[in-house]
Amino acid sequence: xxxxxxxxxxxxxxxxxxxxxxxxxxxxxxxxxxxxxxxxxxxxxxxxxxxxxxxxxxxxxxxxxxxxxxxxxxxxxxxxxxxxxxxxxxxxxxxxxxxxxxxxxxxxxxxxxxxxxxxxxxxxxxxxxxxxxxxxxxxxxxxxxxxxxxxxxxxxxxxxxxxxxxxxxxxxxxxxxxxxxxxxxxxxxxxxxxxxxxxxxxxxxxxxxxxxxxxxxxxxxxxxxxxxxxxxxxxxxxxxxxxxxxxxxxxxxxxxxxxxxxxxxxxxxxxxxxxxxxxxxxxxxxxxxxxxxxxxxxx
Numbered sequence: 001x002x003x004x005x006x007x008x009x010x011x012x013x014x015x016x017x018x019x020x021x022x023x024x025x026x027x028x029x030x031x032x033x034x035x036x037x038x039x040x041x042x043x044x045x046x047x048x049x050x051x052x053x054x055x056x057x058x059x060x061x062x063x064x065x066x067x068x069x070x071x072x073x074x075x076x077x078x079x080x081x082x083x084x085x086x087x088x089x090x091x092x093x094x095x096x097x098x099x100x101x102x103x104x105x106x107x108x109x110x111x112x113x114x115x116x117x118x119x120x121x122x123x124x125x126x127x128x129x130x131x132x133x134x135x136x137x138x139x140x141x142x143x144x145x146x147x148x149x150x151x152x153x154x155x156x157x158x159x160x161x162x163x164x165x166x167x168x169x170x171x172x173x174x175x176x177x178x179x180x181x182x183x184x185x186x187x188x189x190x191x192x193x194x195x196x197x198x199x200x201x202x203x204x205x206x207x208x209x210x211x212x213x214x215x216x217x218x219x220x221x222x223x224x225x226x227x228x229x230x231x232x233x234x235x236x237x238x239x240x241x242x243x244x245x246x247x248x249x250x251x252x253x254x255x256x257x258x259x260x261x262x263x264x265x266x267x268x269x270x271x272x273x274x275x276x277x278x279x280x281x282x283x284x285x286x287x288x289x290x291x292x293x294x295x296x297x298x299x
Contacts, residue, residue: 019043019044019046020043020079020081021046021047021048021081022035022038022080022082023070023082023083024050024065025050025072025085025094026051026084026085027069027145028086028145029139029140029143029149031085031086032065032148033149033150033152033153034083034111037177038177039064047065048066048067048075049061050075059145059146076106080105080107081109081173083111084108084111085110087246088114088118088246088249091112092117092122095121096122104130106130108130109132110133112135113197113202114194115135115161116194116254118190119162119190128165129165130167131166132166132171134158134159134160135161136156136158137158138153138156142241153181156182156184157183160175160185160186161188161190161193162189163187197257198261199257202254202258204239205242205247207236208237208240209247211240212237272284272287
C-alpha cells in the first residue's frame, strides 16, 4: 500500500510501504478482530501473535488471524506496533515488560476495559510517551480466536485516554487505524472512562449474570427455560455467557464505580418492587415511561 496520511496531511511512518509488523498480545475476541481488520485494510504486512496457550496460537494461525506465534520478547524485537488485549489482571505486568523492551521506533496500544489502574501504573515509566491507552467499545459474550469477527468495529466508539501523554505520531497512527476500520474517537481521562464504562458496560454484565442466576434458582426445570425463553430473555441474559474470570477482575479493578452504579440499579429495582407490592399501577407506568426516555439516546 502507499503512504498513509493523517487528516492534517502528515505521513504516518508505521503504515507506509506495505504496512507494519504488528504483534497482538492475546489472540482472542478483541485482538483477533483487530488483527483481521488490520489485514483487511492493508495496515499490517506481518502479524505476530503472543498467546498463553499453544492451542490458541495454533488456532489463530489456522484461522488466518496471525502469521506466526512467538514468545513476548522475541515478538517485541520484530514489531513496529504492539497491541495488547488480555485480561486486565495480567495487563500491568505484561505492559511493564513490553515498555521495558521497546525503542523510540516502536509503540504500544492496549484495548483494556479499565484504564485508571493501568495508566497510573505506567505514568512514570520512561517510555510512557510511546504508549496509547485505548478502549474499543465493542465486544461479545464469546472468547478465544474463534470469536474474532470481521468488520467488528464499524460504527463503534473508541475511547483514547490521556492523549496528551502520548507522542503525536503514535496517536495519529492509532487514530487513523481505528477510523479506517469504522470507529469514531472519544477522548477522556482515565477516571472518567472508568466511571462511564461502569454505567454503559459493566452494569450490563452484572445485571445479566444476576438475572441468569435468578432464573436458574427459581426455574428448576431447564427444559422449561429452553422452551419458553423468548428473544427478550435471550438478549438480556446473553452477556451471562461471558468469561467469569475476565469479568470478575474487571469488576474488581473498577470496584468503586461499579458499586456506585450497582447501588443506583438496586434503588431502581426497589421502586419497581414497591409499586407492585402496593399495587400502584400509575407509579409502575411512570417508572417505565421514564425509562422510555432512553430511546432518545439509543436510536
